[in-house]
Amino acid sequence: MKNTFGNNITITLFGESHGEAIGCVLDGIAPGIEVDEDFIASQMQKRKGMNSISTPRREDDKVRILSGVFEGKTTGTPIALMIENQTQHSKDYSDTKDLARPSHADYTAYCKYHGYQDYRGGGHFSGRITAPLVAAGAICLKALEKKGIAVGTHIASCAGISDRAFGNLAEDIALLKDMEMPVLCDKASAEMISAIESAKNEGDSLGGTLTTAVIGMPEGVGEPWFDTVEGMLSHALFSIPAIKGVEFGLGFGFADKKGSEANDEFHMCDGRVQTKTNNNGGINGGITNGMPIIFSCAVKPTPSIFKQQNTVDFMKKEDAVLNIKGRHDPAIIHRARVVVDSVTAITLCDLLATRFGTDWLGE
Amino acid sequence: MKNTFGNNITITLFGESHGEAIGCVLDGIAPGIEVDEDFIASQMQKRKGMNSISTPRREDDKVRILSGVFEGKTTGTPIALMIENQTQHSKDYSDTKDLARPSHADYTAYCKYHGYQDYRGGGHFSGRITAPLVAAGAICLKALEKKGIAVGTHIASCAGISDRAFGNLAEDIALLKDMEMPVLCDKASAEMISAIESAKNEGDSLGGTLTTAVIGMPEGVGEPWFDTVEGMLSHALFSIPAIKGVEFGLGFGFADKKGSEANDEFHMCDGRVQTKTNNNGGINGGITNGMPIIFSCAVKPTPSIFKQQNTVDFMKKEDAVLNIKGRHDPAIIHRARVVVDSVTAITLCDLLATRFGTDWLGE
């Protein structure tokens, strides 16, 4: 299904970094959901990241709603969102278009598209294509909010610096909402910013890990095989450029635990079935158990660095040396979190629509 | 799409642990591929695990090919595979059917299926349902082998004991093929077995990590968004019960690396574009770059332990105490590796069919 994802709610992405426009079609959203254009704009703003540690390419990224919204509410028909591209510095790329930037998709794009790909700024592979995901995600986040479901992501670690763990999830998620740098501990936040600035000054880049919490998900959502909550979320999350690992609950931390340490015992609490611990991250057998969904993503350091690198000219099939120009981020982890929230919201809306029917989200 | 996965090659799973039969339909496989029933049988055998550290439920698991194979070769039409269930000890389950086994799917199955689920032995959620995946995977593994593509998985760690890292991949994959305990280092293997036996004696269980290598994959396979190689593989892998984390290449190890350390520089080698390191696990921008695909899975400890656990009776909505009976594994990691190989093979066949057309695999 190439650039379309989802079963009952689908997202179809389009666009190239330096083409006319980028955008998406979000289909299957229930009718009657309020669309908050200010919230969309604020999410777009968050995706741009803090000035000091982000790319100087800073377009207006005005989201134009082409369809599917009427008198401020969703109609139930496809919602097409478009963002015009503005400040392309395409010239930055043409000189080096046949040099494969290490850990970028230039070479694989060439293999797949036989040289017809729009190479400028990474083309269809650019992180810029996450902008429409954020716009669509904003609609989904608001719809989930109405149903009492909230999503929040913080930088759990970056440059060897760890944030504090999630505590009261409702409070932490609220806290994260307006943070430019999504780190719960102020000291860790300052240290991470400083580390990213150092990397920037060195012409280098940093990665990290993001941890996401979702509260308010009803039980019984997801499928036992294939379309498990883990399977669907990871499928979507691995689309985000730079994400190279996804784990749920304890994740890789399970490896050294015994069953007696790792199992989440059930108990009755406030009249509801709950677990005492939540090592499984809210999912048993691929299906939500009513506890918070918790997962983490590994984010690799931005591959665009300003140090000289060895590479190849894939047209000439010979070794080459590359000095990257253009505008790039020393880290994208603080920008990626809003993409993670967005992709999570879209995927959860789809899982919920599959479970409860098309209209549920709008009821 | 519930119990069906894949775009051009699809697998549809069915069955309950203690029902009449379990099986699958594998569709989209090219015509003309030899089907080696002995290899299928040997893979089924591997899934059962070593005697000393596996469940005493040891059915014959004879795979019956109902369709799609004629005169020893695939016909191109759906391949239905069936395994009759034989030695069900269903009585082990009926007494405790309303008690949610911690970290199992009993409670979520109840939430989703409103009490109509076949609770016996985990029903449709049972690890037993991976048997048809292994049978289907055996057909795909052989088809890949013909195209020079090989898949191998070892236990990278278990109980705090680490195997040696992959070295010469072709040799290591060959080595793993006939191992009952898929550990490359003999000493680590003995220690892991001993640790699992100890856990068994304590009525406890262990998890670990599996690392998989795929060699021979052509460049240019996968999609830039959503149906990335990482997205498709993780989607499928998270179906395997107990897998709670998937990472590609360095995965979570990227978090503390700088771009200059993590980037995979390209060079010309033997006339081909290759990378000097393979931190990205053979995938750039969601698409294969011709290097080996490398990924790891976190496997949680088997949730069925013989220690007494607190839980709830989800019908009566009250706290309860559970003592699990039945036949269970103190670890499934050595058994899971053949499931990982199988799921990987099925998914790669699908990605290849999408890239090169239906017939390619049989050519």
Place this chain on the structure above:
Amino acid sequence: MKNTFGNNITITLFGESHGEAIGCVLDGIAPGIEVDEDFIASQMQKRKGMNSISTPRREDDKVRILSGVFEGKTTGTPIALMIENQTQHSKDYSDTKDLARPSHADYTAYCKYHGYQDYRGGGHFSGRITAPLVAAGAICLKALEKKGIAVGTHIASCAGISDRAFGNLAEDIALLKDMEMPVLCDKASAEMISAIESAKNEGDSLGGTLTTAVIGMPEGVGEPWFDTVEGMLSHALFSIPAIKGVEFGLGFGFADKKGSEANDEFHMCDGRVQTKTNNNGGINGGITNGMPIIFSCAVKPTPSIFKQQNTVDFMKKEDAVLNIKGRHDPAIIHRARVVVDSVTAITLCDLLATRFGTDWLGE
């Protein structure tokens, strides 16, 4: 998606006419629906047709439910149905296996499967593969019945003989339920049987048209584009071998009508919005309007005739002469109607699950 159809309820078909077994996997059916094995058996019986005008190949066609049903009710997990093949006269086919039977799929199967297809009895293209569709359809028909939705099909015309038009739909659908020859007018029924017998005696075959009515469908089901009710039903119906035309409501009869004659005026009736006429067959803009769904299918004459025919040997690439042996039907229209009912029921269940969620059908 090859041999799988549907969005939220899917059917996956497998099997060859002379292979080990044929069957299907029906997935997405709500939990808690009673499965009536006697009704399944009676539908299978109807598919076999009247003795005097049907093929002498008359297998027992016992449907074995492998999964997804527990204590007489659906569990919500995939329902696998299997029918063993029994009385294969495979020898009838081997002599002529490279001769393309006119209007059969032998040549196209060869083109698609490069000679690896199971040629015996038409293999995967055989009308016999509709048997699992009927078994799955029986489960869906019963589920629809519980929701007040009934489906019935009669032979509208055959050999130039017309049945009377549908009158009181509820009564006519009830009438058709137990008819071996699904013709509402007795005189027309006798004439059609006689015409089919004549064709049989001449070694020839007949086709006809089937008209189907569905009552009780709720309003608002279907999608405006692509997954319209017409699109989904026709997609499924054209799978039935021999169906070469599908029309809704007036269908091709619209061609010579004016808008003022053809439009279905609305009025309030019994407190509900209804149309005065139903020329649109219950569907406006691809979506049900609450009126009965009415459609007709054109069924071509069985291509297996006993008259000598010119053809080619597609392996030798030379002209040839063919005399068909084996057991064949002089008409399949009276047998096809139960397949039409079944395919309709499966498709409507899918459309309803998409509209109202997975559980609706079982509530």
Place this chain on the structure above:
Amino acid sequence: MKNTFGNNITITLFGESHGEAIGCVLDGIAPGIEVDEDFIASQMQKRKGMNSISTPRREDDKVRILSGVFEGKTTGTPIALMIENQTQHSKDYSDTKDLARPSHADYTAYCKYHGYQDYRGGGHFSGRITAPLVAAGAICLKALEKKGIAVGTHIASCAGISDRAFGNLAEDIALLKDMEMPVLCDKASAEMISAIESAKNEGDSLGGTLTTAVIGMPEGVGEPWFDTVEGMLSHALFSIPAIKGVEFGLGFGFADKKGSEANDEFHMCDGRVQTKTNNNGGINGGITNGMPIIFSCAVKPTPSIFKQQNTVDFMKKEDAVLNIKGRHDPAIIHRARVVVDSVTAITLCDLLATRFGTDWLGE
């Protein structure tokens, strides 16, 4: 899958008649195919129909290519096409927005979208939404042309007037290409135009039948069950508003034929396997046999007529009388043919990509 269609090549439609813009995303098209913007414009022009017998709403319908095309060629990534809406007379609709126009989708849209639908001009149900289909189809038609595959549609009948049958298909398809009124016989053309003008003067409307021929399709394309050529084409064709019947080859004409009359005998001709007749319309067992694909569509008369009609106010649930205003077509059959060609081209491209792989179309 709501507003997305196709397996390997997908089309996702969006837009409302009086919203900001309408458009589509065409995904899966091979890289390297020339995109001829003049041809797209000429197809858009054809969709508008002849002045004298078409709606006076005549927007510029300039197609803007937002992505997926670089330096005049497809890149292999999603092609987003957008058409801004311009001359909306939305006021024509607001007065009567709760009155269900007979045989239109107003009432079913209300049922499905609970009153949140954009009612203006039929919203997402408007025939205007076929404009992006025509734009996407133009790209596919040109791609097919490069592979020697041509598609042409004529009005076989309208108002009781029949066009001559297809003769030399290559010549007839070429002839149709530039016709404003796609009728092969000049006399029939004049009579049809005159009949449509009469209907217009009466405030009434006409339907008809369209017959389509496709030449040059390779053998072996399509699937035996569900994704048959007939199933896929009909699924797509029934999306076109006003199409209520689809038949292949003889279609409903098969009903009165005997097998001996209807079967298409094979013979060797010019070294190729061909059939002597083509009653099956180029498809056997759901798969192309190398003969021309022939099918016909029934087009109902435009439901917007200017005669007073009885209807209901679906909000007040009471009977009402409707006098339609606005700009409407007395017939859309001459405009629909380019939509049929487009939808056919998109669907065939998808079937070909499934059969021969993604790249085939661009090779």
